[in-house]
Amino acid sequence: MSPKRAISPDAARWLTARFGEGARFSEPLALHTSLSVGGPADALVTAQDAAALSDLITGCAMRNLPLAFLGGGTNLLVPDEGFPGVVARLGKGFSGIRIQRTPAGALLDAGAAAPLPRAVARAQEKGWAGMLFAVGIPGTVGGAVAGNAGTREGWVSDAIADFDCVGPGGETRRLGREEVRWSYRSLSPMGGEPGWKVITRARFFLAPGDPEALKEQAGRMLAQRRQSQPLSQKSAGCFFKNPEKGPAAGALIERAGMKGQTLGGAMVSDIHANFIVNRGNASGSDILGLIARVRDRVEKEFGIQLESEVKILGA
Numbered sequence: 001m002s003p004k005r006a007i008s009p010d011a012a013r014w015l016t017a018r019f020g021e022g023a024r025f026s027e028p029l030a031l032h033t034s035l036s037v038g039g040p041a042d043a044l045v046t047a048q049d050a051a052a053l054s055d056l057i058t059g060c061a062m063r064n065l066p067l068a069f070l071g072g073g074t075n076l077l078v079p080d081e082g083f084p085g086v087v088a089r090l091g092k093g094f095s096g097i098r099i100q101r102t103p104a105g106a107l108l109d110a111g112a113a114a115p116l117p118r119a120v121a122r123a124q125e126k127g128w129a130g131m132l133f134a135v136g137i138p139g140t141v142g143g144a145v146a147g148n149a150g151t152r153e154g155w156v157s158d159a160i161a162d163f164d165c166v167g168p169g170g171e172t173r174r175l176g177r178e179e180v181r182w183s184y185r186s187l188s189p190m191g192g193e194p195g196w197k198v199i200t201r202a203r204f205f206l207a208p209g210d211p212e213a214l215k216e217q218a219g220r221m222l223a224q225r226r227q228s229q230p231l232s233q234k235s236a237g238c239f240f241k242n243p244e245k246g247p248a249a250g251a252l253i254e255r256a257g258m259k260g261q262t263l264g265g266a267m268v269s270d271i272h273a274n275f276i277v278n279r280g281n282a283s284g285s286d287i288l289g290l291i292a293r294v295r296d297r298v299e300k301e302f303g304i305q306l307e308s309e310v311k312i313l314g315a
């Protein structure tokens with residue numbers, strides 16, 4: 001039985017008329033995520049500029065069409081049912097990166113669709129420090145901000161000055177770092193704020209640095225990461241948040257005996273136990289089933305409920 005689709009023939013005609021080749025129907029989302037699993041979106045729409053984005057948000061709201069945004073797909077698990085509605089991504093008009101001088105130093109101003117590694121490299125090449133916290137994080141600038149991404153060197157919330165976003169009514173706003181509530185791998189609007197549907201640009205603080213020294217430091221960080229994480233395999237990065245206190249999620253999973261365990265094509269990485277990898281033929285259900293087993297075992301052993309860091313589309 002095919003899953004229920006949300007898009008009516010009328011809505012499909014509107015998407016085609018407004019977005020042309022930027023609207024694709026029954027698009028397999030496995031092609032757009034680093035885990036390479038999951039079913040189709042009814043439609044995958046690329047918004048090339050701010051006007052298109054605003055029309056997409058208001059048009060979907062008017063038609064009661066579920067709308068979800070996709071960044072680089074590097075921190076996302078798509079279930080096998082796919083997504084009954086529109087999945088949107090930002091196109092080339094949102095991928096520019098520039099460095100603006102300020103009296104205090106500079107700001108790296110990047111479109112949300114720009115790859116985060118490119119933003120990191122740009123700052124480093126030009127001799128600006130401030131983006132090292134993001135070394136080795138894949139995905140887009142927008143995805144990184146939306147998930148308050150980070151490493152041991154720091155998080156987005158430490159480095160960001162402000163971001164532009166489009167609200168539920170299609171309006172664009174700029175929010176300063178102090179105007180939102182940041183937490184571990186997430187951010188939320190302050191009480192009474194309408195919030196945002198999607199982040200479109202972000203600006204990060206930079207300080208003068210030495211390009212060679214920055215390059216060396218980034219190289220060391222990447223080498224360390226390559227040694228301790230299964231970077232050549234398909235994954236969504238660390239799957240669970242580290243508990244606030246006590247051992248890291250990877251340590252708990254290893255101690256619970258789950259390192260290297262498999263379910264269908266999914267496997268708890270034998271390099272780093274907080275990575276769930278797709279061995280090549282995994283389904284979304286294999287991944288979901290394996291994470292349920294991991295959570296269950298860790299809870300039974302240690303009484304700790306691991307919380308997913310990876311977003312599950314539609315959940």
Ligand code: EPU
Binds near residue numbers: 150254
């Ligand atoms: N550990 C184990 N077994 C494992 C893996 C780890 O015992 O299989 C132990 C390690 O020995 C260490 C502890 O767990 O004592 C922490 O491990 P690690 O140093 O690898 O760091 P992490 O907390 O697992 C965090 C971020 C990573 C980030 C690294 C490096 C989270 C959930 N993870 O990993 O972020 O790359 O630090 O900065 O915050 C991601 O967000 O996708 C991600 C991979």
